[in-house]
Amino acid sequence: MPGGAVVLGTTDTSRIEAPVTIKTYLMCVFAAFGGIFFGYDTGWMGGVLGMPYFIQMYTHKDYPPAPIDAAHLPTDFSLPAWEKSLMTSILSAGTFFGALVAGDVADIIGRRPTIVAGCFVFAVGCILEIAPMDVLACFVIGRLVAGAGVGFISAIIILYMSEIAPKKVRGALVSGYQFCITVGILLANCVVFATQNRLDTGSYRIPIGVQFLWALILGGGLMFLPESPRFWARKGDIEKATVALARVRDQPRDSAFVQDELAEIIANLEFEKAHIPQVGYVGSWLACFQGSLFDGSSNIRRTLVGTGLQCAQQFTGINFIFYFGTSFFQTLGTISNPFLISLVTTLVNVLTTPISFYIIERFGRRRILLLGGSSMVVCQFIVAITGVAAKNATIPGGNPTAVKAEIAFICLNIASFATTWGPAAWVVVGEMFPLPIRSRGVGMSTASNWFWNCIIGVITPYFVSADKLDLGPKVFFIWGSTAMLSTAFAYFFVSETKGLSLEQVDQMLVETSPRTSSGWKPHQTWAATEGKVHEKAEKESAEETEAAA
Numbered sequence: 001m002p003g004g005a006v007v008l009g010t011t012d013t014s015r016i017e018a019p020v021t022i023k024t025y026l027m028c029v030f031a032a033f034g035g036i037f038f039g040y041d042t043g044w045m046g047g048v049l050g051m052p053y054f055i056q057m058y059t060h061k062d063y064p065p066a067p068i069d070a071a072h073l074p075t076d077f078s079l080p081a082w083e084k085s086l087m088t089s090i091l092s093a094g095t096f097f098g099a100l101v102a103g104d105v106a107d108i109i110g111r112r113p114t115i116v117a118g119c120f121v122f123a124v125g126c127i128l129e130i131a132p133m134d135v136l137a138c139f140v141i142g143r144l145v146a147g148a149g150v151g152f153i154s155a156i157i158i159l160y161m162s163e164i165a166p167k168k169v170r171g172a173l174v175s176g177y178q179f180c181i182t183v184g185i186l187l188a189n190c191v192v193f194a195t196q197n198r199l200d201t202g203s204y205r206i207p208i209g210v211q212f213l214w215a216l217i218l219g220g221g222l223m224f225l226p227e228s229p230r231f232w233a234r235k236g237d238i239e240k241a242t243v244a245l246a247r248v249r250d251q252p253r254d255s256a257f258v259q260d261e262l263a264e265i266i267a268n269l270e271f272e273k274a275h276i277p278q279v280g281y282v283g284s285w286l287a288c289f290q291g292s293l294f295d296g297s298s299n300i301r302r303t304l305v306g307t308g309l310q311c312a313q314q315f316t317g318i319n320f321i322f323y324f325g326t327s328f329f330q331t332l333g334t335i336s337n338p339f340l341i342s343l344v345t346t347l348v349n350v351l352t353t354p355i356s357f358y359i360i361e362r363f364g365r366r367r368i369l370l371l372g373g374s375s376m377v378v379c380q381f382i383v384a385i386t387g388v389a390a391k392n393a394t395i396p397g398g399n400p401t402a403v404k405a406e407i408a409f410i411c412l413n414i415a416s417f418a419t420t421w422g423p424a425a426w427v428v429v430g431e432m433f434p435l436p437i438r439s440r441g442v443g444m445s446t447a448s449n450w451f452w453n454c455i456i457g458v459i460t461p462y463f464v465s466a467d468k469l470d471l472g473p474k475v476f477f478i479w480g481s482t483a484m485l486s487t488a489f490a491y492f493f494v495s496e497t498k499g500l501s502l503e504q505v506d507q508m509l510v511e512t513s514p515r516t517s518s519g520w521k522p523h524q525t526w527a528a529t530e531g532k533v534h535e536k537a538e539k540e541s542a543e544e545t546e547a548a549a
């Protein structure tokens with residue numbers, strides 16, 4: 001530590017965090033706004049690809065004569081499949097690499113400037129998307145660059161929020177990020193809905209241009225928030241770490257709470273560094289894969305669980321509804337307005353996510369992952385079975401009762417995801433890595449989310465297209481089965497992190513297995529383990545030992 005500064009802490013595990021104040025809440029709530037980028041940017045592309053003006057511009061085919069009805073355009077009036085696929089999936093490529101690089105940048109320049117840089121990169125990408133007209137290469141490069149910005153933001157917001165949020169409400173606050181994702185998806189749908197029939201460049205430039213606003217709000221607002229104290233601790237700048245911690249806990253810098261929490265962060269960091277030394281750049285990446293696969297607290301195990309959990313979140317099958325919902329509802333037959341049903345599913349997602357703010361702290365991350373996953377399995381199998389049964393009954397024009405039941409269970413499936421896997425996967429990833437590899441671990445896990453998101457986007461059309469497997473509702477047998485695997489993954493590999501400080505999570509992982517983790521209570525501070533407690537704490541501890549004897 002610079003100047004040989006030694007920060008002494010307490011032996012009392014319950015005393016290492018200040019009471020939560022409104023200001024502390026508001027800081028995290030603001031940071032959660034980053035979820036809007038994630039949701040909005042995944043939400044607008046599907047709609048824009050179906051816009052008459054956009055199609056006309058890129059295919060040079062004339063828009064068919066009136067009546068203008070975007071929902072019933074002739075089949076040849078659409079972009080070629082490869083262009084659609086390229087324009088859609090290139091975003092995930094950008095986000096994947098953005099999220100991977102973001103961890104390094106965040107360790108060098110800090111969490112906050114990395115998010116601000118992400119906003120800037122994102123804005124450059126948006127300019128490339130909308131400035132030139134009719135230049136596919138420019139649009140695609142713009143989407144790649146914007147994707148890199150979203151990758152930066154989506155990985156580092158989780159890291160930043162997890163590092164500044166008070167432990168008692170960290171789950172609820174990080175769930176706020178998921179809530180913003182859902183709001184972003186909804187907003188994108190609304191804006192695209194409003195501009196879809198315009199026959200000028202506003203049809204697609206408005207939905208894309210709106211995003212500058214998100215960049216301005218997040219980038220501008222973050223200038224006023226403090227840096228993560230854990231970033232400064234990692235850099236060895238105790239002075240700045242103290243100031244930042246005092247600000248995020250809304251306490252004077254000489255408060256005992258601030259001193260004790262800082263001592264925990266430092267003692268834990270020193271312990272971690274001593275166990276897995278990182279030499280040089282390559283060595284610091286290799287550190288993410290060190291240790292034994294059978295040790296629940298090893299770095300390699302945490303990296304695999306973090307990336308695996310994000311993969312499992314994608315394989316719950318949720319994005320099938322969000323990406324292909326409209327065309328799936330069209331195939332069911334009796335639905336007059338499939339767009340409306342898609343909008344309803346997006347609304348269910350938004351309205352049920354806040355339930356997670358409460359249950360994630362009340363029941364814990366692990367329990368809700370198991371509960372939500374099981375519910376998704378049941379709902380998706382019911383949709384599949386109902387679909388098959390209705391098809392066998394062959395009612396001409398479709399079976400309205402069966403379709404209603406399918407939609408009801410699809411909505412229940414979304415609610416199950418929104419209240420559990422949606423937020424909990426992000427919360428757990430933000431909490432499970434030790435400080436020396438945290439930024440990279442969160443970055444790799446976020447990259448895994450985008451990678452599998454892309455793979456699902458690419459393979460799903462083969463399951464449902466009329467000229468391919470044409471599975472119809474039977475596709476839910478696949479998602480029901482993969483959701484079962486995701487639930488099993490959570491059961492075997494995810495530990496309970498509710499109510500623990502990030503440093504206590506380390507201790508819990510050392511002392512328990514996922515299945516026994518829920519009952520674990522912190523019993524010793526890192527400061528005590530490392531022999532760095534202050535006089536008062538030592539005296540109290542001696543008195544306690546005496547009283548016990």
Ligand code: BGC
Binds near residue numbers: 042318423
């Ligand atoms: C997932 C996204 C999904 C969204 C839906 C996020 O947590 O990572 O893939 O589209 O939730 O709300």
